[in-house]
Amino acid sequence: MASPEIHAKCGASNAYRYLACTASPTFEAQFPASTSIYAEEGTLAHSICELFVKTHSDADAMAEELRSLQQHKLYQPEMLTCAKIYCDWIMEKALGYTNPPAIMTEQQVDFSDVVPEGFGTCDCVMIGDDALNIFDYKHGKGVRVDAVGNPQMRLYALGALAKYRPLYGDTIKKVRMTIIQPRISADPSEDEMSVDDLLAWGDRIHPIAVEAFNGPGTFVPGEHCKFCRGKAKCRARANVNTALEDFASCVPMGRVPADEPKDNASRMAMGLQKALTDSEIGQLLTRGQFLVSWYDDLKAYAQQTILDGGEIPGWKVVAGRSVRAFHDTDAAFQTLIKAGYDEAMLYDRKPVSLSELEKRLGKKKFAELLADQIDRPMGKPTLVDESDTREPYNSAAADFGGVNANVYANV
Structure with a gap:
């Protein structure tokens, strides 16, 4: 073994x-x-x-x-x-x-x-x-x-x-x-x-x-930090992520009105703040994804530290949303049946999901038996790094498949 x-x-x-x-x-x-x-x-x-x-x-x-x-x-x-x-x-x-x-x-x-x-x-x-x-x-x-x-x-x-x-x-x-x-x-x-x-x-x-x-x-x-045991306490990683402050001078603090000029030459001539270029947007997206991951790691470390009896100044751990459940489902249902409720209202008969069925059969056997009975509509637009191996989004194909591919320019 x-x-x-x-x-x-x-x-x-x-x-x-x-x-x-x-x-x-x-x-x-x-x-x-x-x-x-x-x-x-x-x-x-x-x-x-x-x-x-x-x-x-x-x-x-x-x-x-x-x-x-x-x-x-x-x-x-x-x-x-x-x-x-x-x-x-x-x-x-x-x-x-x-x-x-x-x-x-x-x-x-x-x-x-x-x-x-x-x-x-x-x-x-x-x-x-x-x-x-x-x-x-x-x-x-x-x-x-x-x-x-x-x-x-x-x-x-x-x-x-x-x-x-x-x-x-x-x-x-x-x-x-x-x-x-x-x-x-x-x-x-x-x-x-x-x-x-x-x-x-x-x-x-x-x-x-x-x-x-x-x-x-x-x-x-970098991305390789994901499984490092010291990822939450690494000062070098913190320095890289807090360096996003370098962009502070070029990031607009409020929403840009729709009627303002989009090119920076016109904006500067009117005395308006210089807007982010598309190149800067790309850089911020790349750096920001690591920032989100780093922040999540900090939260996970802080929560576990507090649960272990430590202290993170300014933070505490509280109970999250609770989901109700019977401590004995069979006993609860018997109570309802004895009270005159039809057993049919207590149970739903439904097929297992496609994903669960694929898990039970295995991907190869599932494809052999059911590949021609599966519809696969195009998914919603998702922004990813250019290294992603998937094909670029095709708006025409999405429209044909019934997917709403509207892109909003003013956010």
Whole structure:
């Protein structure tokens, strides 16, 4: 069974952070590590995935061990669907080899020649023909994780290469890295590179990793702060976000009347305050999204500090909105039935939602059976960063689909 990984100071899972912010490993070491129900669910899901791969040809052995895993308090039937997708994908890849490849699950790998004391666990390693394959299962459904350019996957690959190259020698010419995240997409994310390119990448990041390991490093706030344990107390992050005050002189304090000129030359000639340019709006949107995230992190830290008995001057924690509930629904309904109320008024019969049905069937089977019975109208306009992979909004298509795409110029 997969066990919770003991994390290295500079491991694979936090590489995206310390390769950008070399100060993060030393800084966050002063804050206690924590776990969550989502992490525990992920560990259980990984165990089921491992079991499916190890016993894919032995149904009896799978059933026996699976019964034990299903007793876990966090077990969900959806985990079986996800594990089957994960296993099927790996077995399908195995069929594409000239000869049956070697398949190893939960492999501890060491990449300390690149990252000091670096180690991690590969969910699955497959070696055959001239390729080394690394498979990683992600149980999360909040954010899609891309395998392309992923430093975690590359470090796993370097560790696996160091472990198996003495046995396979120079027959391994290329490395394939696959992330399987079935709760988000039925299609895995894949990346491939030559062994030479992978080793060259390791050489490039080595000095960065050494700096991160030795500390104190350089603070570089950004999107990678999301899972840093010290994100709420990082002064560098606070400095970046409070630097928005630099824009104070160019941000209008009140609403601009609709009849005022829009170009800055005319406004300045009339003695009016210079309006924000579209370029400045773009910069503020980019910086503002990190400001919102930072403020939410501050609130979360402050609330937990107060709940733990600490004090945040000027703030307190109160009880939020409460939702009423029967302490015994069956007893309450029996009271109503005895009082003469028809049982039919106490229950609603309704179909499960499309999303819930997809979860129960699995994305692939759901698509096979029901794809031609699904309407997918265009969603409402949503402003996102230009790096988003979705196609730009099409107003004409939205109008055709019945979506109101009005854009209000004067807000």
